[in-house]
Amino acid sequence: MLAPGRAAVRLFSVTALSVTIALAVDASHDLRAEDRKATIVGLGAATCSAFNDDIRSNPVIRRDYLAWAQGFMSGILSSRPPGVDEGLDLAPATFDVMRQLLFLEDYCARNDSLDFSDGVAALYKRLRQEGKT
Template identity: 70%
Template sequence: MPIELTAPRGYVGDASLPFARAPGRSIGRLLGLVTLSSIALLAADAGREQRAEAPKARIVGLGAATCRQFNDDVKTNPLIRRDYLAWAQGFMSGILLSRPAGVDEGLDLNPPSFGLIVQLHFMEDQCAKSPSLDFSDAVAALYKRLRQEGKM
């Protein structure tokens, strides 16, 4: 048998409250409406969250530069290429460490067939083609390329 909540006997309150208009009227009905409304709002909010894109991680260091900035830096100071490459290797190491067990295990980030100089040229080519990209996007493309290299 369901439990029914009713307004206290002799309740004289705000006439705008649904149970105040008719003494003895079930509060359970009001609570049911509130519960249904809450569920509908939660469902609508959950749908919005699923459609929203996951926030992009905040990149720091040289990798926060755009490809345009990378291109400019390399032109004005060729030695900085080494720093960008070091950042890229660290970033890819982080990607590799974050992979679940069994994914990318044994991936060599410096394979003999695709050494560091070749990797640097790969990133330079990526950034030359798409200067509006973030440098970290060029590094992510390099990571994907190294995955392919590992399968060859």
């Protein structure tokens, strides 16, 4: 039989281990959660619907949305791990900024309920394909 002090230490250790395992499982669940999305700020945090309305009522604002998109894609590119998307040209001659703007307009016209940033992510993927051709 264990001495009273040793039993208390053993019970505390088992309890601490159980809590640690429960927290680790909960944390790993949070890391796998796919419904979580980063908080996007700035003009590009708009929905596609708002983007569509904005460019219809004020065509000059297209430039501001495009500038936001270029910054957002630059952020994506700079956050990539070494060896991923190295050398990716975000403004290739074969897919210049005007063509990128038209891509975003088309994307949002077809996906009114999505976010403008979703369109920018799709454009980024498209530019990755452009670099492979």
